[in-house]
Amino acid sequence: MHLPRSPGAPAAGSRPSGTADEPAGNPGTGMLERAFAILRVLAGEQQHGVRVTHLAKMVGLTQGTVHRILQSLVVEGMVEQDEHSKLYRLSVDFFALAAQAGNPGSMRTLCRPALLRLCASLGETIFLLVKSGFDAVCLDLCEGPFPIRSFTGDIGGRVALGIGQGSLAILAFLPEAEREEIIRFNVPRIRGFGVLDEVYLRTEITRVRELGYASRSNGVSDGMAGVAVPIFDRTGCAVGALSVGTLESRLGDDRLPMIVELLRRQADAIGPRTNPFDAALRRPLRGLAGTRNQAIS
CATH class of the missing domain: 3.30.450.40 (GAF domain)
Incomplete structure (x- = not known):
């Protein structure tokens, strides 16, 4: 027997909004904020690279969420993963993009x-x-x-x-x-x-x-x-x-x-x-x- 759901209550199995991984408001804005948080951490750890577990702790997200965002950034060419160490870093393409926005003169x-x-x-x-x-x-x-x-x-x-x-x-x-x-x-x-x-x-x-x-x-x-x-x-x-x-x-x-x-x-x-x-x-x-x-x- 299923009890009727009160208006505004989340459906069974759904995640409530406003959590660390799923902030309230525009979902696209939340995703963008999380992506930039990850990029900022990667910039600070560029010399050695970062593992997903460490990155997730630093930005306050689950490993699954961080991994999904990283894969999207890899597809876009902004992040790269070392195939041996599995560490993530900002890619050469990321810096090339920054160079285009910086001083254009050589x-x-x-x-x-x-x-x-x-x-x-x-x-x-x-x-x-x-x-x-x-x-x-x-x-x-x-x-x-x-x-x-x-x-x-x-x-x-x-x-x-x-x-x-x-x-x-x-x-x-x-x-x-x-x-x-x-x-x-x-x-x-x-x-x-x-x-x-x-x-x-x-x-x-x-x-x-x-x-x-x-x-x-x-x-x-x-x-x-x-x-x-x-x-x-x-x-x-x-x-x-x-x-x-x-x-x-x-x-x-x-x-x-x-x-x-x-x-x-x-x-x-x-x-x-x-x-x-x-x-x-x-x-x-x-x-x-x-x-x-x-x-x-």
Whole structure:
């Protein structure tokens, strides 16, 4: 015998509204809120990834609900699951989408006006370098009237971090753990330049950190000299360097402070405008090991 259901009472077997998993109101809004809660937790755990059980506890939902939402996000390409560890992370597509909404200009486009201004005002060759694994890569340059020899050569050329003022300015201001791994890996590579060894490199790094810039001749390229300042993004991370390459005779003590000041002004203006998702700027520490087996030019 079935008793009649009073008006407004839930049907047998149905879930009451207003629970943690099924909030009252528009169901679509509730689903959206839960999805964003999950995305926020994943963003905070991006380095290691998260299991469904841990994620469910952090957002206050059942494992079944979290799993269903995660699968929807995987289908949309916003979340990925490691097939071995079963941990969930935000996907590359998620960051690509964020990049489209961020600063649309690439690092090279952003810095090009600064290179032109510096080249015109100083009459020197100006380089833009960014970090790539254990190397610094020349992303752009603006040639001055004096013929010079640079370690990276033309645009796209690379050199081990620690060789040349631009790469040294980047290396000196990287996070300590990342800097130490690069030093250990690069010391055997820089020994091919003759005067450089680990003691020399560490001494130069300390000097650059104290001064805030890398300068002068390092004795590797006769007659050539340079000065470079790091470019810091809005979080204070060194993501690149502006560098002047010139003749040693043109970088005396009387001219050096002026050049450093001009470089710093441009670097300070560029830093807060850098796109944090620009592929040219982000090389995670855990990704460095993958470059160990690559041939380095």
